Amino acid sequence: MASTLKLSQLPVGARATVREFPGDSPAGLRLREMGVLPGTALTLVRTAPLGDPLEIQVRGYSLTLRKSEAEQVVVELAGGQ
């Protein structure tokens, strides 16, 4: 049923839940401390005009990250999308 994919592959506007997460990369730790954790729901709001970085909505605020950073995050599409 639910499909998993990389955060960098998520279509704009899609809602998803974080599944797997990088261990101890600097990007991984920072993302976690900013509230992006396994089980957290997020929405891909938009990409920058040149397609990179991405803007996600998480825990009620907007966060940017590069595609290369989003590639490390595995998410599960929310149902009905």
Next chain:
Amino acid sequence: MTDSDQKSASPGRSPVYAIVGNPNCGKSTLFNALTGLRQKVGNYPGVTVEKKTGTTYSQHGRPITVIDLPGTYSLAARSPDEAIVRDVLFGRRADIAQPDRIICIVDSTNLERNLYLVHQVLDLGRPVILVLNMMDLVTTAGLNLRVARLEHELGIPVIPCEAVNGKGILELRLAMSRVDLPLPRHRWDIPAPIAPAVAELQASLVENDCKQPLIARAEALLLLTDSNPLRVAGSTPLSERTSAILAGWKKRWGDGGVDWSGTLVKSRYGAITRLCAEVVQRAASTGPGVSDRIDRIVVHPLWGWLVLGAIMTMLFLSIFTLAEYPMNWIDAQVATLGAWVRGVMPPGDLRDLITDGAIAGVGGVVVFLPQILILFFFLSLLEGTGYMARAAFIMDRLMSRVGLSGKSFIPLLSSYACAIPGIMATRTIENPKDRLVTILVAPLMSCSARLPVYLLMIAALLPGDRVPIGAKAGLMLLMYALGTLGAFGFAWLFKRHLLKGEPPLMIMELPTYRLPRIKDVLLHMIERASLFLRQAGTIILGISIVLWFLTAYPKQPGSVTPQEQLAHSFAGTAGRVLEPVIKPLGFDWRVGIGLVTSFAAREVFVSSMAVVFSGEHFEGGKRADVTPLRSALKAATWPDGRPLFTPLVCLTLMIYYVFAMQCMSTVVVVRRETNSWRWPLFQTAYMTGTAWLVCLVVFQAGRALGF
């Protein structure tokens, strides 16, 4: 109550408060509201992190010291700014005592993420006051906060506040005046796999690092969150025993595949989520917020560029047009002051030293102050509204091509007006290597002080009124393009070889758009400008006097013209010594004098050329008519009668000014911002070296081609 709290609350000494909070939560506004203008801004020794302290008064009129710490998302530091927050709160710094009490300020519309830092701070075992800022926006965001419940759960005073209009400041001041501020009730259970490590580290920290038990527990937790703790100058390192225990646990977990830092972060967020479920009531969805609707245009694939272009155009137009009037005024005042001193003092060396050395030299720097102020005003406005983060977001892809992040864009762009505010604006770049690379290349962006040199050379190169304006503008554009290309080329080179490192993170919050208070913007602007004046003032005065001395000595006997005096001065000698080096570029010793004297500031080249070639003082600074000087330059020849300022030489000279580091103020500011002479010296060497090489190639190739 702990011992320290009783001590701090004793009538003898008022407690010291530190304000901590996430970036963009209104921390500076709160600090300004509490302290007004009773602020001191300095630096933490050894690092370029701003140290802000101020004084507020308790309800009984007793002074209370408040430290405004830099904004941070976590105590696990990733930048020097964040490391300072951590080290001050943990009492690791020798230059500042551990604050007695802590004010945590949060953005009420974004409680969950903001509470992460609060949660870490609660571990410190100090009395904490929680300030819920931006309460006015909570309802708009479709939220309802149960403040009493939050207060009950955390066991600390929680104060709803709107720092922008002063609401809640009185209540905060009352809480700060309390003698019996309670310690937070700690209800956070450390996850089981981590608990034994925390206990062992805590015991070692108490025994070997002389920490109080509560702080030791917090410190143990932090050590276990932080995979790679950043050290900054001036903070005490861990004892060997504790480091060994830490390394041992990390190894054990690493071998066993335990994600220790993740476990701790997750368990903190778990506690916060449970807390928020009790406290935050979400009304029905309110649809997209104002910020999101603004962003639909501001970061739109097409409109986004137009908005960015429009904002930048406005910025530059205002710098070049608005700054004109105060700059002319300052020029006039400096001239008046010089004339007045000349009138009241008896003629002699001392008088010349004051008028031609000190007043003229410092005046030449102060004249750029209006530009610097306007630039800081815009930078602070862009920062305050939240647009700065969007500009970084839009430009990140392009900047990443040379290994930088979007955060380097605004500092580099500002450097087109003046490298000084550009370099000072790099403090918002967290990654130290990125920041250094940005500082190193910023002065390659053609600043406004190069304009008079470009204009004079273009006038000499393309004389007459019939030259199409397009040719002049094209040449000018070529110079700007050369500088920009140089800056990006060197950034790429430095990131690749000299300062290799991880690609910078672009994990950044896009803050909600806000209307900043004009008072905060102005305060920030004045703070920045006075920082520049204080940091650079004395050294610039010193260099100005040295440069004056070089042109005024040795004194020629009898009455000589300024032209002869300069020709036989130390500067003239320096020009002649330099001649073998600059002759391959097509410059003679008289041009060399200009290169030496214009180290004060690039536009001094024009006035030096005026003295050297027309024998007259060039009055009116950089905005005067260059036509008479142009004719004098046209008439100048080498001893064998060949014209000196051929079109090729003019072009080469322009290119020299594109690349060469000819600005003592920049050197001084880079020294301050990097905390050593190593980088400004390297920067001067690489820039001037590049200038010489490029000019050599251009001049020799041009000559070979018959120009």
